Amino acid sequence: MKDFEDHIGFIRIFAPKEFSFSENLKYLSRSTNECLFTIADNKIYRALPIEDVTPLVEISGETETIIHVRFFGNTTPDQKAVREKVAEYIQEWFDLKTNLLPFYELAETDPLLHQPVDNFYGLRVIGIPDLFEALAWGILGQQINLTYAYTLKRRLVEYFGRYKEWDGVRYWIFPEPGVIAKLSVEDLSNMRMTVKKSEYLIDVANLITNKELSKEKLMKIRDFKKAEKILVKIRGIGPWTANYVLMRCLHYPSAFPIDDVGLHNAIKLILDLEKKPSKKEILKLSSAWTGWESYGTFYLWRMLY
Numbered sequence: 001m002k003d004f005e006d007h008i009g010f011i012r013i014f015a016p017k018e019f020s021f022s023e024n025l026k027y028l029s030r031s032t033n034e035c036l037f038t039i040a041d042n043k044i045y046r047a048l049p050i051e052d053v054t055p056l057v058e059i060s061g062e063t064e065t066i067i068h069v070r071f072f073g074n075t076t077p078d079q080k081a082v083r084e085k086v087a088e089y090i091q092e093w094f095d096l097k098t099n100l101l102p103f104y105e106l107a108e109t110d111p112l113l114h115q116p117v118d119n120f121y122g123l124r125v126i127g128i129p130d131l132f133e134a135l136a137w138g139i140l141g142q143q144i145n146l147t148y149a150y151t152l153k154r155r156l157v158e159y160f161g162r163y164k165e166w167d168g169v170r171y172w173i174f175p176e177p178g179v180i181a182k183l184s185v186e187d188l189s190n191m192r193m194t195v196k197k198s199e200y201l202i203d204v205a206n207l208i209t210n211k212e213l214s215k216e217k218l219m220k221i222r223d224f225k226k227a228e229k230i231l232v233k234i235r236g237i238g239p240w241t242a243n244y245v246l247m248r249c250l251h252y253p254s255a256f257p258i259d260d261v262g263l264h265n266a267i268k269l270i271l272d273l274e275k276k277p278s279k280k281e282i283l284k285l286s287s288a289w290t291g292w293e294s295y296g297t298f299y300l301w302r303m304l305y
Contacts, residue, residue, distance in 0.1 A: 020122025021061030033150040047171035073166030116299035131215040134249035138241035180205035200236025256293035266300035
């Protein structure tokens, strides 16, 4: 059976049995300040940045493993190729191509992972398919809490993004790097983020606009350490941001933001420790995760929501 079924007004995507639409929906519901999609009645509504069509989609769980995608708002794409790209975008967003069986097998006896996997079976590493969006989100989130990071993201999107409007609702698309590349630090001052973050954001936008950096180039490498080195050479991109992007955008299974405060708090919570673990202790605790560090991290983060 193919992995999706194509119709003119909707598509049906068939996920692996190690997938739970409801678990992923719960994760996506973690912030009330999300600006790139809305959730109502267990359905996700968003505009997708697919070519010039920018279709509006309603994403729901027909079953836990069948995703129903309905086009609405006079944006039903006539071209089959565009509908296929919508299916591919959603498959990438939910990381449906990854076989989670090996991860679940190692988690059964892992002191850190068995509880998160039991609690959130079927959860996937929810992706950020656009490289600029992933890098921008990583930069915005540096050294601030998640709540304020969402506020900065909303400001950036609503100041500089575009939207499709239907029935009085605006469905936003993350700003194009070409738009941000043309800005000055002063243009970003209303966002109330640091001057350094503004500079980093503009620098990254320029690298992508000038084709010095692209998702395609990073994906061709397929060597995690080489890809990490390329990213950390960019001003404002440290190991945490690089691993976050490699995890969320390129789905590198070995990406491991080991310095992440949330990861430390989750380990402290699960093991009922008096203080946060050291990096040496985390490396020891995660020694069996080789090739699954990104999923181990993501499931531990989920324990905090």
